[in-house]
Amino acid sequence: MMAAEATERRHIISVLVENQFGVLARIASLFTGKGFNIDSLTVAETLDPGLSRMTVVTHGNVAVIEQTCKQLNKLVDVVRVTDLTDEPHVEREMVLIKVNAESSHRGEIIQIVEVFRSRVVDVAPRTLTVEMTGDEGKITALVNMLRPYGVVDVVRTGKVAIGRGNHAVVRESAGDSVAAG
Amino acid sequence: MKLKGCDILIEALKKQGVETIFGYSGGAALHIFDALYKFNDAHKEDGIQFVMTRQEAGATHAADGYARVTGKAGVVLVTSGPGATNCVTGIATAQMDSIPMVVITGQVPSNLIGNDAFQETDFVGVTRPIVKHSYLVHHVEDLARVVREAFHIAETGRPGPVLIDFPKDVQIAETEWEWPETVDIRGYKPKLDGHRRQVRRAADLIMQAQRPLVYGGGGIVLGDASPEFREFVWKTQIPTTVTLMGLGALPETDPLALKMPGMHGSRAANYAFQDCDLIIAVGSRFDDRVTGKLEKFAPNAKIIHIDIDPSAISKNVHVDIPIVGHVKRVLPMLTEMVDKTDVDAWRHQCAMWKERYPFRFEPKTDVIKPQQVIEEIWDITRGDAILATDVGQHQMWAGQHYQHIEPRRWLTSGGLGTMGYGMPAALGAQLAAPDDLVVCISGDGSIMMNIQELATLATEKLNVKTVILNNNWLGMVRQWQELLYEERYSASDLHDNPDFARIADAFGVKGMRISHPDELRPALDEAFAHDGPVVMDVMVDEMENVYPMVPAGAALDEMVGGLA
Ligand SMILES: Cc1ncc(C[n+]2csc(CCOP(=O)(O)OP(=O)(O)O)c2C)c(N)n1
Numbered sequence: 001m002m003a004a005e006a007t008e009r010r011h012i013i014s015v016l017v018e019n020q021f022g023v024l025a026r027i028a029s030l031f032t033g034k035g036f037n038i039d040s041l042t043v044a045e046t047l048d049p050g051l052s053r054m055t056v057v058t059h060g061n062v063a064v065i066e067q068t069c070k071q072l073n074k075l076v077d078v079v080r081v082t083d084l085t086d087e088p089h090v091e092r093e094m095v096l097i098k099v100n101a102e103s104s105h106r107g108e109i110i111q112i113v114e115v116f117r118s119r120v121v122d123v124a125p126r127t128l129t130v131e132m133t134g135d136e137g138k139i140t141a142l143v144n145m146l147r148p149y150g151v152v153d154v155v156r157t158g159k160v161a162i163g164r165g166n167h168a169v170v171r172e173s174a175g176d177s178v179a180a181g
Numbered sequence: 182m183k184l185k186g187c188d189i190l191i192e193a194l195k196k197q198g199v200e201t202i203f204g205y206s207g208g209a210a211l212h213i214f215d216a217l218y219k220f221n222d223a224h225k226e227d228g229i230q231f232v233m234t235r236q237e238a239g240a241t242h243a244a245d246g247y248a249r250v251t252g253k254a255g256v257v258l259v260t261s262g263p264g265a266t267n268c269v270t271g272i273a274t275a276q277m278d279s280i281p282m283v284v285i286t287g288q289v290p291s292n293l294i295g296n297d298a299f300q301e302t303d304f305v306g307v308t309r310p311i312v313k314h315s316y317l318v319h320h321v322e323d324l325a326r327v328v329r330e331a332f333h334i335a336e337t338g339r340p341g342p343v344l345i346d347f348p349k350d351v352q353i354a355e356t357e358w359e360w361p362e363t364v365d366i367r368g369y370k371p372k373l374d375g376h377r378r379q380v381r382r383a384a385d386l387i388m389q390a391q392r393p394l395v396y397g398g399g400g401i402v403l404g405d406a407s408p409e410f411r412e413f414v415w416k417t418q419i420p421t422t423v424t425l426m427g428l429g430a431l432p433e434t435d436p437l438a439l440k441m442p443g444m445h446g447s448r449a450a451n452y453a454f455q456d457c458d459l460i461i462a463v464g465s466r467f468d469d470r471v472t473g474k475l476e477k478f479a480p481n482a483k484i485i486h487i488d489i490d491p492s493a494i495s496k497n498v499h500v501d502i503p504i505v506g507h508v509k510r511v512l513p514m515l516t517e518m519v520d521k522t523d524v525d526a527w528r529h530q531c532a533m534w535k536e537r538y539p540f541r542f543e544p545k546t547d548v549i550k551p552q553q554v555i556e557e558i559w560d561i562t563r564g565d566a567i568l569a570t571d572v573g574q575h576q577m578w579a580g581q582h583y584q585h586i587e588p589r590r591w592l593t594s595g596g597l598g599t600m601g602y603g604m605p606a607a608l609g610a611q612l613a614a615p616d617d618l619v620v621c622i623s624g625d626g627s628i629m630m631n632i633q634e635l636a637t638l639a640t641e642k643l644n645v646k647t648v649i650l651n652n653n654w655l656g657m658v659r660q661w662q663e664l665l666y667e668e669r670y671s672a673s674d675l676h677d678n679p680d681f682a683r684i685a686d687a688f689g690v691k692g693m694r695i696s697h698p699d700e701l702r703p704a705l706d707e708a709f710a711h712d713g714p715v716v717m718d719v720m721v722d723e724m725e726n727v728y729p730m731v732p733a734g735a736a737l738d739e740m741v742g743g744l745a
Binding site: 017018021022025026029033063066067070071073074075076077078079080 | 305306309310313314315317319334366367368369490491492495496
């Protein structure tokens, strides 16, 4: 194996699945059973209520990612697997940050929030809750900026992603594996 | 017409062409058993045969044996909870060897699921990693479609076991009975035809190779592609090794056949792997029992891999030319593009290895050698028998010393290595092929794991001949302990074995005990001629080892033993 192939990389994989009882369990059990990593996983219904989309962020070397995609494809409930990593795509994540905000600091915090184009969604006597959507780097930057004030809690959704341009990830053509040779 | 779920299930199985079901009854399946009874009462001529094994594990292995012989999904019907969990080993065995099987389990009523109800097990959950797919039937309206899909999924693509978990309330819920004529599962469309350009590239590579080797596997048997496989091998005249799972794909009497590769494979096959410059893998999966130490495997070879399962390709080894498709469709395409290979020197080299290093043993006058039993059975049957095995030394000897001629006549648990598989699998095979001689080669350890199925053999009047190579040890374990643990025989001694011939007698099965080499042939003749099942307890040389052997962590050409 060449060095580049052996290096681990982060991948973002879009998985279209039947919106059915037990599908999430099947996918989760595949990842644990085969020893694949899940960094984050989101799932929700698509335009077609019969289908759900999962966005899985995972990491591994080329061979591991190829096996991950193939094994996902092998599940009967999986309609389509697309590795978006090297495709032009947009990825977003939402975060909710609860930060200590004594009145002396409130102004500064709100300024930071504005610079990041995020917003305050809850105000309490000693805390503010901030919501932001963005890519990973931006979210991490915001969390780092707020840290000095005392971050009480952070909840992130995990990533969702969509291909750029006219091309849809959901197409009616099913079953043909993107990763298969 | 409106029918109850349990009746729809039986009607659907009939529509599906099911002739035989293996299983065991119990509370959560009683509606189904009642529906089966009524169905058979109304269809005296063309009912569905139910074979009651004496334990659910036996039922799954029997269904597996039936499937390996017929190519159709074996069907199992059992109750919830313990009935279902007893099937786990059989399901896992089928999954590992890609055997089509549909397992129907009764389940507690829907409203009790999750309540720790009596005999409730989340069986979909228990079996998730060991099935190809599974269904929990929530609505009776889905049932006919579920049955149709279950068989389709079990039997197509890379075959495997499918579970239908069927709650008791849904069994008596009513709906319109209608058989879906077609199946369309959007997430399940196995790719059948190989990519033409890839096949072309493969053909070019084959014609350029100096030392090509064909490495055929169980996929050829499962895909009923032996004729296409033989045509390819015979046209190209490439030396060929076929794995334990693929035995019979090419007659082992063929000059090109190098016999099986791997840990206890032939030196010829293993040397060929290490020396070849091209491997043409057909429905095989580079299992670790075949490759030996992966880093040292076939150091000079490019690899072409034809398989229906994309995930089998480039899983263990890097493949240069992957071809995803059904071997039965890909092979003719490939055969058309190639000619006889111009590799006389290589063919000669392989033939030399084959001649120089056959599987061998030293016969003795006072004690029966286990290999001798297998060779006698070959001599009597000339490859015409269906052989089922258990797991251990006897399994390897049966692989080595029998000449496998035709596919679907060799039943062995290769992937999971399940002791207790042999006799029930032979039982299923005998039902599938009532006129054939079915021989189960077992060990004194393995036979005890499902010995209760002697009762099924007796009841169903199935003429299975069970031959126990009795060495009074868990032989394969003892062999490893001798070679790797300085003869510390920890928990492998079976000298307190029961008298298997008398056990057989008690079940109404003819029992025989043979200890002297002179008795062997006449006893085998007698057993095979006997009209009924037989258990032959053959006392063999206790300390015999299986050779040659690739030690753990060694490369294939570092085999030890088995030399003259
Ligand atoms: C269910 C099960 N338990 C344990 C093993 C591990 N195992 C592999 S071979 C073997 C010994 C088999 O002994 P026997 O059936 O007497 O056959 P022999 O090797 O003596 O021919 C054991 C215990 C297994 N394969 N399957």
